[in-house]
Amino acid sequence: MQYFRGFIPILIGVPRSPVPNTFGIGMRMNENTASTMIDINFINDTGAVAVRMRKILYLILVFLIIFGCRHKAPENEKQGVKAVSDEPAYGDALVAGSIGEPSILIPMLAGDSASHDVAGLIFNGLVKYDTDLSVIGDLAESWDISPDGLVITFHLRKGVRWFDGVEFTAEDIMFGYKTIINEKTPTAYQEDYLQVKKAEVPDPYTFRVTYRKPFAPALTSWGNLVVLPKHLLEGKDIAKTDFGRNPVGLGRYKLRTWTPGQDVILESNRDYFQGRPYIDRYIYKIIPDPATMFLELKAGGIDYMGLTPIQYTKQTDTRYFSGNFQKFRYPVFAYTYMGFNLRHPFFQDKRVRQAIAYAIDKKEIVDVVLFGLGKPATGPYVPDTWPYNPNVRTYGYDLEKAKALLKEAGWKDTDGDGLLDKDGSPFVFTILTNMGNSLRMNTATIIQWRLAKIGIKVDIRVLEWSTFINEFIDKRRFQAVILGWSIGLDPDQYDIWHSGKTKEKEFNFIGYKNPEVDALLEQGRRTFDTEERKKAYFKIQEILAEELPYIFLYVPDATPIVHARFRGIKPSPIGISYNLYRWYVPKALQRHAAMEP
């Protein structure tokens, strides 16, 4: 049926009659064979139907106008949002927009950032990061590390209670630890905990863990992944309980309702050991599309979201925005890169990789793709953090140098087709990247355009994530990729650069092998002395910048926006949401006070 199918038409129609009849009733519409033509133009009753329809339309329009006024965008709202008394007050709600929906609210079982964002408010860890990136205590008041670095003893706070009133003790950590290393638990995070030789609970408020070898990332691994209420979960299969959708935590917020597909509503924990959070409710609203989310922001439906570079630069500079919102900007702990398959003959010569680096204008990429909201990257660390080495070799945009290096490496245009070739093969390769990320796609497009200018042809192929990982990355069937790494706050990057990590599904998928780097990686992991670690990581960056197994492209900035009525936001290197529970809205500006307690 060609005409009629909702709004997406199916191809190819059938004739107007006979009426297509799916299930075998052989009825045809006009039984009469000798149809005579009637002149129907004499039908004069023009008015009735049309007039009736018009009346209905008017009614609908009027209806809409009357009732529609409720939702006028708050353009004329609050000129003086910022000029009101600033006293901290309890109440109100923060509505955050999220593209993804949490899948499960148990940290160790979740793989997605949406789950971790919400679960992070419900569960605390033993330690956490401070704004200067040092490690401070959360559920642990203090800890001791033995001189050989193998034993950490945590001293836990007393009097912290789970939401059901039961006190939190070291047994809960032990339970969490045992669960995460349990074979049957479908978690992706047990690697760090497998390094533990022995865990003990000498008394209810002490937790001691012994490692086989010194392991620098050890301390920070004791975050919220292993804090679970033993009294509620012992003996049960954690993945099969309802706990993931109805968690009982001990953090700043507790889950009130979760409406799948729509929102997750959290309410503050009045008995939180560091003080009751000011904002009574945290609502995580699920809107899968950034454009829609932005429209909601403008209409007042959400208070907090991450802006895209374009939204940040071009759409939030009006008076309305500066009067009603606050924008923030800080580098993210992540970088985007182009990785080469080092087993591919084209990319085995370092000069070729360097030539490509000279042919790419990183500044252009940052300007066009990120609208300037980011920095070119020179290595696998974020600028201005302690492991970052500012003095490595860089590659500015220099087409001549690029061409010279390629010539040296044996690439010439021998057949005059505009493409470089060598030994009969033209220089053509494919960049793979994943779907759903327009920044990477655009980056690839720019690189394609630039490399065309030195005679290299690039094809871009965008793949769905799991296909990408499974069929191409894991099986090493790629030539070049554009991807990103989210780097933890601990600088250990053993899994990415060590030559032993090149088996299928491991993360050194480009096949990088450098014994010096291997040794430095070990060195960095096995000592707790920051200065020693720094030396190792600095040298690694020097080597990587010279050899260019990746072309490090950029470190993007995060650009969140929050409604102006929220006070207490303190931007720091680790972002703005670390102290979410200290944000507040002055009484006079609270919007959602009308919601029931």
Added chain:
Amino acid sequence: MIPYLVKRLLEMIPTLLGITILSFLIIHLAPGKPTDVLTEMNPKITPEARERLEKYYGLDKPVYTQYGLWLKRIVKFDFGESFSTDRRPVIEKIWDTKQPLMERRLFITFVINALSMLLIFLIAIPIGVFSATHQGSFSDKVTTVTVFVGFATPGFWLALLLMMLFGIHLGWLPISGLKSMDYNTLSVFGKIWDRAEHLILPVFISSFGGLAGLSRFMRGSMLEVIRQDYITVARAKGLHENTVVYRHALRNALLPIITLLGLAVPGLIGGSVIFENIFGIPGMGQLFYMSVMTRDYPLVMGILTIGAFLTLLGNLLADIGYMLTDPRIRAK
């Protein structure tokens, strides 16, 4: 009539089986496994952990065994558990018995589609009749062109334009979701109105193409009927033109429309994928899109099968409707 009905129901079974086979085959066109999304690009995962996860999700059995097992469970409406990390039963994700009826995804999509069909019915039929009775006139030509334009308009484009117009510039209508933030504080009437507001744009977009199509078909159908001898007879009898058109012609012309409505169901369901995404409506279409993106096998198969089943149901109802209204069949 009853034996006919039974026969029709029995006929549906092989069709349903065929649908399940087709869906199952499609899923296995895919390279790769769904556990990849779960583990992401996390440097902390060892190969052993990954294998463990794969065993856990049961992906190591041969294809036909998987199908057989799956089929056995489908009969009980057990579509297995979703591959996403929440591991909820698929059927629960579509039709969550723990939630109030109005929040369940299938129900939401169903309501929107039902409303669309209603809207189409209410608007397209008068337009079609009008066009037929004024065939060749200027208004008919204008309507024709408008309808053609409507049919040629990509729904997602229209959705964006309307969203901008009514949602932002005029601020008349909300632009995402099914209810406002302060829904719980509203009065009963307030709640009804709130829901209605949120549904206006989605229902309109959903029904848009169908409006065009059905009005064309209605017009054609009316034209066919008007040419019939019995209409001439009615006129010759001296009946008032209105009676001729609305009593005699329309009733006959409506018959095939009923079948059409049944055939519209797959199109409406399919279309819901796009507008549910654009308007952030937590219905089955949005769930389907997400499940397709994350390669959530059981969920995809579950929704595909349910969608097909609903379509069959829609067709069956259409046939029943046809049967009831067409005296020629009733007499059989």
Added chain:
Amino acid sequence: MNGRMKKSPLKMYWKRLRQNKLAFIGGVMVLVLFLVAAFASIFSPYDPNEIDRHNILNPPSFTHPLGTDELGRDIMSRMVWGSRISLAVGFVAVGIATLIGILLGSLAGYYGGWAERIIMRFIDIMLSIPTFFLILAVIAFIGPSIWNIMVIIGLTSWMGVARLVRAEFLTLKEREYVLAARALGVSDLMIILKHIMVNSMAPVFVSAILGVASAILVESALSFLGLGVQPPTPSWGNILTSGKDNIEIAWWLSVFPGLAILITVMSYNLFGEGLRDAIDPRLWGTEEQ
């Protein structure tokens, strides 16, 4: 009367077509679009891939009549090249659908019996699954690429043609000239091809034209969702994706491609409908009288 009509059916069709003004306009537009697509390099002022960091998201101007996108590329050029893609997908998909439809429809119509039952059942199955769902699911699993979507759209839209062809076969196979041919011992294949097929092609052709319109809509919806033509290859659907992402600050990215789709689909629809009216024997009555 029959003999007179059979003399020059094509001329009859043409005459009737010209009388239907809308359909004629549609036909002209179809031709124009085809020419633009065929000679894209002439109609495209810039290289559609040229990135220009100084002209990002520019509104329509003299230098860029339809504006620029988020990478500074000229929209008009991209749309001209995009028309190639849209039409190519349309034609190939319809080609595939028509071939399959003719094949299955003629088998069902001519041979009847089990073949017909199985084929009709298969059609029912295909029609019972929401087509867009089906397409989405398959594409997301085997990956989006131009060839994949051409084939998938083709594989999911042959049902109408099949029904059409079968209906034609059912009526035509009882005609005298067919019975005569059979009596003469002409092989089945010859009968199918020479006698029946030729006479049933007109409605199939109309179906194909209308089908191109549908295919273009489906392709643009898929590209819009990111599951169709992949950037940086321009397609009207995927330019609309940028349009959606920049809806507040770049109205031209949304308006023009959508308009292009609208005009193209409408042209094909008008032309197809006009053709259908032209060849519909029941509408010939008035003039011959």
